[in-house]
Structure formats: structure tokens, C-alpha cells
Amino acid sequence: MAKEFKIEPLKVWDDFKKYREKYYRDYLEAKDNGGIRWAGSAWAFDAVPAGLGEDVYPLTGEPYGATVAFFKDFSLQALEAAERKGVARDLCGYLRNYWGSIILDKYVLADGTIVEGFPKPDFNYTIHICCTHAKWYHRAGELEGGIPTYAVDISVGPGYLLDDKKIDYVVRQLNDSIEWMEKVTGREYDDELLIKAVYAEADSMTTWAKICKLNQNVPAPLEEKSMFTLYALLVLHRADPRVAELYHKLYEETQDRVKRGIGAISNEQFRFLTDNPPPWAFLNIYRYMEREYGAVSLGSIYTFGLEGAWLGMDEKGERWIWEPAPTPEEAGVEITNREEALRWTAEYNLRYRPGWQHPYSHKIRKLETLQMIRDWKADALIMHINRGCELWALSELEVRDYLVKHGIPVATYESNMADPRDFDEARTWNVIDSFMESLGRKKLSKQ
Amino acid sequence: MAEAVEQKEYWRWPETIWVDESKNWHDAEVISCGIDLGSVSTQTVIMTDGELYAYSNLRTGSSSLDSTERALNAVLEKIGDMKREDIHYIVGTGYGRVSIPFANKTITEIACHGRGAVYIYGNTVRTILDMGGQDLKAIKVDSRGKVVNFLMNDKCAAGTGRGIEVMADLLSIPITEVGPLSLKVDEDPEPVSTTCVVFAKSEVLGLMRKGWPKEKILAAFFRAMASRVVELLERVGVEPDFAITGGISKNVGMVKRIEKMLGVKALEPKIDPQTAGAIGAALFGRALYIKSQKK
Numbered sequence: 001m002a003k004e005f006k007i008e009p010l011k012v013w014d015d016f017k018k019y020r021e022k023y024y025r026d027y028l029e030a031k032d033n034g035g036i037r038w039a040g041s042a043w044a045f046d047a048v049p050a051g052l053g054e055d056v057y058p059l060t061g062e063p064y065g066a067t068v069a070f071f072k073d074f075s076l077q078a079l080e081a082a083e084r085k086g087v088a089r090d091l092c093g094y095l096r097n098y099w100g101s102i103i104l105d106k107y108v109l110a111d112g113t114i115v116e117g118f119p120k121p122d123f124n125y126t127i128h129i130c131c132t133h134a135k136w137y138h139r140a141g142e143l144e145g146g147i148p149t150y151a152v153d154i155s156v157g158p159g160y161l162l163d164d165k166k167i168d169y170v171v172r173q174l175n176d177s178i179e180w181m182e183k184v185t186g187r188e189y190d191d192e193l194l195i196k197a198v199y200a201e202a203d204s205m206t207t208w209a210k211i212c213k214l215n216q217n218v219p220a221p222l223e224e225k226s227m228f229t230l231y232a233l234l235v236l237h238r239a240d241p242r243v244a245e246l247y248h249k250l251y252e253e254t255q256d257r258v259k260r261g262i263g264a265i266s267n268e269q270f271r272f273l274t275d276n277p278p279p280w281a282f283l284n285i286y287r288y289m290e291r292e293y294g295a296v297s298l299g300s301i302y303t304f305g306l307e308g309a310w311l312g313m314d315e316k317g318e319r320w321i322w323e324p325a326p327t328p329e330e331a332g333v334e335i336t337n338r339e340e341a342l343r344w345t346a347e348y349n350l351r352y353r354p355g356w357q358h359p360y361s362h363k364i365r366k367l368e369t370l371q372m373i374r375d376w377k378a379d380a381l382i383m384h385i386n387r388g389c390e391l392w393a394l395s396e397l398e399v400r401d402y403l404v405k406h407g408i409p410v411a412t413y414e415s416n417m418a419d420p421r422d423f424d425e426a427r428t429w430n431v432i433d434s435f436m437e438s439l440g441r442k443k444l445s446k447q
Numbered sequence: 448m449a450e451a452v453e454q455k456e457y458w459r460w461p462e463t464i465w466v467d468e469s470k471n472w473h474d475a476e477v478i479s480c481g482i483d484l485g486s487v488s489t490q491t492v493i494m495t496d497g498e499l500y501a502y503s504n505l506r507t508g509s510s511s512l513d514s515t516e517r518a519l520n521a522v523l524e525k526i527g528d529m530k531r532e533d534i535h536y537i538v539g540t541g542y543g544r545v546s547i548p549f550a551n552k553t554i555t556e557i558a559c560h561g562r563g564a565v566y567i568y569g570n571t572v573r574t575i576l577d578m579g580g581q582d583l584k585a586i587k588v589d590s591r592g593k594v595v596n597f598l599m600n601d602k603c604a605a606g607t608g609r610g611i612e613v614m615a616d617l618l619s620i621p622i623t624e625v626g627p628l629s630l631k632v633d634e635d636p637e638p639v640s641t642t643c644v645v646f647a648k649s650e651v652l653g654l655m656r657k658g659w660p661k662e663k664i665l666a667a668f669f670r671a672m673a674s675r676v677v678e679l680l681e682r683v684g685v686e687p688d689f690a691i692t693g694g695i696s697k698n699v700g701m702v703k704r705i706e707k708m709l710g711v712k713a714l715e716p717k718i719d720p721q722t723a724g725a726i727g728a729a730l731f732g733r734a735l736y737i738k739s740q741k742k
Binding site: 401414427431433434435437 | 593601
């Protein structure tokens with residue numbers, strides 16, 4: 001008889017949901033009170049526009065694209081609208097949902113409410129690492145009638161090969177972008193707000209890493225489907241001190257769950273990891289795994305590494321270390337002026353973001369994934385072959401083969417994070433059931 | 448009013464029903480049945496005490512329920528005096544397995560093909576390629592036919608039965624003849640450049656306009672399809688003995704090219720390899736019935 005674990009709803013759950021709901025509404029209503037809107041990648045240097053004032057509201061494109069994807073009917077309208085404008089179907093799924101919203105001139109709130117009129121930003125502010133990011137907002141700006149756009153090129157290589165010259169290159173761009181923002185908004189930049197945001201950013205990202213690490217415990221205190229909601233604030237506005245505060249609350253609560261043996265699911269019998277952004281419109285995969293196999297998804301290099309800060313590759317580039325990266329306070333660094341703030345945020349992001357490491361080499365991603373499987377005591381990996389993101393699809397199959405060589409069971413299913421038309425439910429269940437059968441796991445509902 | 452011109456359906460493959468006349472099913476202690484409801488074809492297998500007794504291999508229609516009823520009724524009719532109630536256990540498998548209401552249990556086709564392949568080819572088989580109507584599976588098994596690893600193709604009809612049906616129709620050659628005809632070339636031409644069936648079809652139309660003979664076109668098509676299948680197999684790793692199941696295992700044009708590219712010969716089947724999934728299901732059915740009687 002499998003062991004039963006105690007479960008409890010998360011106390012902070014509603015706070016996270018409310019923040020996300022308010023975030024999309026704040027962006028919509030920013031102009032009512034004379035605030036500033038900016039839009040850009042969830043990987044943009046979120047702390048930098050914060051220096052423009054306390055009434056500055058971002059809209060990050062990837063989570064917005066995922067929100068649209070979750071509401072399948074609207075997503076279909078947005079995707080088709082983009083395609084009618086000549087956008088190729090194999091481009092980034094988030095991008096197509098985002099552009100489609102602009103073309104339809106409709107905006108989706110977190111609860112699925114569709115609002116007429118897509119709110120235009122005052123400026124677009126993004127980064128550039130893959131072939132999509134800069135062009136995404138360049139074109140969005142055109143579709144919106146000429147919104148100014150700034151993209152910071154961060155493609156300087158992985159963190160363990162970082163040097164002063166590379167950091168200088170990014171810092172120079174960040175300095176330049178501040179002057180540019182002042183020009184396009186007509187506002188005077190406040191360095192104190194920047195410094196506060198840089199501290200908050202590191203606090204949010206490192207605390208998230210500490211939370212993820214707690215999932216190494218048995219039973220896992222959190223499961224990945226819920227973590228998608230919990231990690232979302234990082235991709236929305238991690239440099240907001242209120243976000244950092246919420247992650248502290250979550251960290252305390254998760255530590256308490258571990259101490260009391262509270263599980264994410266009551267019947268944890270099988271632990272697995274995933275690999276990519278999931279097909280957002282079909283998250284019932286996770287509940288199916290829990291219900292039918294007592295299988296808990298512990299996380300992924302995506303959920304942990306998209307916005308979590310981790311030590312990553314060691315100095316020699318031979319080993320991946322899943323330990324939370326230090327905040328300025330933990331590193332004994334005091335940030336007192338703009339230059340120090342920009343230098344900190346540039347280096348911290350370039351060095352410690354897993355999502356900015358593995359696109360450079362399949363070797364990094366192999367070591368990163370294998371180490372995660374070992375550290376989190378996972379039985380297997382279920383890999384989403386994601387047709388919606390070229391960057392995340394990079395190295396997937398090399399990683400799959402590498403893990404299999406190391407004796408790790410891996411299942412693959414094909415879909416798209418943000419285009420519901422690419423998901424085949426029957427085929428996906430077939431892969432999962434066959435995979436679990438091959439591991440000798442029987443459906444709990446049939447026992 | 449214009450009259451519709453009757454068109455021959457070259458894609459249609461022959462349906463079959465078979466019964467082992469040398470056996471008397473009344474002598475059997477356990478009668479088990481496996482139904483493999485695939486996207487293109489449905490196989491029903493009846494086993495008596497774990498030995499193949501009868502099967503039907505029919506096309507899947509638009510209704511899963513009607514297709515399974517038809518496939519089961521066809522084989523019972525051929526047997527003559529066996530009724531559905533005489534069957535002790537029915538296991539459903541295949542893409543549409545959840546749509547078989549009278550199945551006692553459903554099991555994935557990957558597990559069933561593994562088990563069925565060992566029955567057909569013997570327990571030395573370690574790598575199975577299942578080439579079905581709409582998907583491909585590379586399966587590694589142990590000596591009992593238990594699946595230890597597998598990979599499925601992505602969502603693409605290349606290398607599958609449906610793709611070959613499209614090509615047979617386009618070239619107006621009966622589907623049973625496309626394989627042998629494709630071998631009637633001195634040397635394989637360059638493969639068609641795309642593996643997507645829809646685009647391969649337009650590429651083939653171009654070759655037809657260029658005046659390529661049909662056997663050369665088929666050789667180019669099957670070479671591309673075989674290459675895609677081999678990619679999948681190599682990713683899972685081919686360990687001898689190697690066997691092929693599913694409907695395309697009967698297409699000599701595909702089989703020969705796969706063997707050549709892999710440098711491995713596939714085992715010769717003693718039983719129709721398209722029935723492997725249903726045989727595996729029936730074997731599981733027997734084991735499950737015996738287990739249920741012990742409780």
C-alpha cells in the first residue's frame with residue numbers, strides 16, 4: 001500500500017492570483033492616472049524602467065502570450081488574425097498570440113475577460129538573445145502605429161565564460177537605454193528607484209531558487225502545475241518589491257510544509273521532471289499524471305531556470321550546480337549608485353539565469369538536466385517537444401539521448417506551448433500511458 | 448446533368464479473415480480476444496489457450512464502435528458457432544482503444560505490439576518497428592516482450608500507411624503493388640526532398656510531369672520514407688533481432704530499403720504481422736483472465 005501524505009492548500013495562493021489579476025488591470029488602466037506603460041520580454045531588464053517612477057507598469061509578452069493560449073477560443077482568433085497578416089505559423093507561439101491581440105485590438109485579462117482596445121505602451125523595452133525577441137517588439141511597435149523600441153543585446157555567451165568586457169558591453173547599453181527612456185517619456189530618471197528595484201529583482205529570483213530547491217524533499221511540497229502560477233510573478237514584474245515580499249511569504253510557507261511533511265499530492269509514488277514551457281491550454285496532463293499514477297511533476301529547467309537565479313556551471317564548465325545564487329546582501333555587495341546598480345543587474349542576470357546559459361551549448365543543457373534529475377531525485381523526465389519556441393526546442397533531442405544513455409527514462413510528446421492547434425490529446429495520453437506501462441506503473445484507477 | 452465518373456480506389460488494401468480449421472475451439476480452457484482499433488485498420492484476434500485461432504483484418508470506418516463491432520462479428524461469423532459470450536476476456540488496444548465499450552480492459556498498443564511481436568517472431572526479438580496507418584513506433588523489448596524503451600514519430604504521416612495510400616492513388620497503382628514495383632529500378636534515384644506527404648505529393652506531381660517512370664518515382668518516395676523511419680530507429684538504437692509489425696511490414700519496397708539502410712535483416716514473419724497488436728492484446732487478455740480466476 002502506497003504511503004498517504006497530508007496535503008493542504010497553499011495559504012499564499014490567493015495573493016499570487018490577485019497580484020497577477022491586478023497586474024494586467026494596472027497596465028490597462030495606467031493611463032487613467034497619468035502612469036507609464038512599457039512592454040517587452042519577460043527577460044527584459046525589469047529593474048531598469050523602474051527608475052522612471054512609481055507609476056510605471058510593464059506588460060511582458062511571453063506570459064501575456066501564454067495567458068492568451070490558455071483561453072483557447074480567443075487564442076485561435078489571435079493566431080488566425082496574425083496568420084491573415086502573413087505571419088508564418090512556425091514563428092514563436094507567444095509572439096503570434098501577442099501580435100494577434102494587437103491586430104484584433106483586443107486585450108485579455110488574467111480571468112479571461114476580453115477588453116476592446118489593446119493598450120498601447122509608451123515604449124517597448126526588451127532584450128535580444130534568440131532570433132525572435134528584438135524583432136517581436138520592433139514589429140509590435142509598427143503594428144501599434146510607431147511605438148519606440150529599445151532592445152538590449154545580451155548574447156555574450158554563458159555565465160561561466162563571462163568577463164568584464166562582456167559585462168561592460170551590456171552595462172553600456174543599459175546606460176544608453178536610460179537616456180533613451182528619459183527622451184521618449186520626458187521623465188527624469190530616479191536612481192534610488194533603480195537601486196530599490198535591482199535589490200528586489202535579485203531578492204525575487206534567488207528566493208524562487210530557494211523555494212524550488214525545497215522540492216527536493218519527499219514528499220515534494222509543491223507540484224509544477226501550481227508552480228506555473230507561483231513563478232508567474234517573476235516573469236511579470238520581479239523587480240517590484242511587493243513581488244519579492246510575496247516570494248518570501250511563499251518560501252516561509254514551503255519551509256513549513258517540508259517541516260510538517262505536507263505534500264503537494266497525497267499519493268506521491270513517482271517523481272518526474274519536465275523540460276520546456278508546457279502546452280498552456282492543456283495543463284490537465286499534470287492532473288492526469290497525479291490522478292492516474294500518483295506522479296508528481298517536481299519542476300523543470302524551465303520553471304526553475306527561466307527566472308530563478310542559480311550558480312549554474314562551475315568555473316571550468318564541467319559541472320552544473322543547482323544552488324541558489326547570492327543576492328547583493330548575501331554577496332556582501334552594497335549598491336549605492338546607478339553604475340553599481342546596472343553592473344549588478346547585468347552580471348547577476350548574465351551569470352545566474354539558467355535560461356541564458358543553455359541556449360549556448362547542448363553540453364550545458366545536458367549537464368544541467370542530468371544534475372536536476374539527480375538532485376531532485378526524479379524517476380524520469382517527460383519532455384515536451386515544443387514546436388512553439390525555437391530557443392527552448394534547441395538541444396531537446398540531444399538531451400533526450402544523453403539522459404537515456406545515463407539510464408534515465410525519457411518520454412517525449414509533441415505540441416506547442418502557445419498554439420492549441422498543435423496538441424493531440426489522444427496521442428499524448430498514449431505516449432504517457434505507454435511510457436508509464438514500460439516503467440511497470442499501473443493506473444491507480446484500474447487497481 | 449453531368450454524371451460522376453467512377454474512380455478506382457487504388458489505396459484500398461484487401462481485408463482478410465482467417466480461422467485455423469485444424470483446431471476445435473470447444474477444447475480450449477481460455478478463449479481470449481484482442482482488438483486493435485487503429486486509425487486505418489482494425490484487427491480482431493481470437494486465441495485459444497494462448498494460441499492463435501482466428502483473426503480479421505478490416506478497414507476502420509468513421510465510427511469506432513461500428514468498426515470494432517464489425518471486426519469482431521466478422522471473425523465470429525467465420526468461426527461459425529462461437530458467440531461473444533464464449534470469449535472469456537477481451538482487451539482493446541490501438542489509437543481508438545477507449546472506444547471499445549465491450550473490452551474488459553484497454554492496454555496501449557506499444558505494450559501489445561511488444562508482446563505480439565515476441566509471439567510472432569520468437570523471444571530473440573529485441574527491436575520492433577511498428578509501421579501503422581498513422582504513426583511509427585520504434586520499440587525495444589526484453590525476452591518476454593515487455594517494453595523497455597520506445598519512441599514515436601512526430602505528427603507527420605511520412606513513412607506511414609496513410610502516406611502510402613495517398614501515393615498509390617496519385618500514381619493509380621494498387622497499393623499491394625507499389626512496394627514490388629518500387630524495386631524494379633537498377634539503382635534508387637535521389638529521394639524526394641520532403642518527407643511531408645502533402646508536399647511529397649506535389650513533388651511527385653512534378654516528377655510525373657518530367658516524365659519519370661512510376662517505378663522510379665516510387666523508389667524516390669520509398670527511399671525518403673525509409674530514411675525517415677531509420678532515423679527514428681537509430682535514435683532508439685537497433686539491437687538484433689529486429690522485426691517489423693504493422694501494415695507496412697507487408698510493403699517489400701519499404702522493408703528492403705530499411706534493411707539496406709540499417710544493415711540489418713528483419714525477421715521473416717510466420718503470421719500476418721499486421722495482427723501483432725491484437726495478438727499481444729489477446730495474450731494479455733488470457734493472462735488477465737487466469738489472474739482473475741485465481742482471486
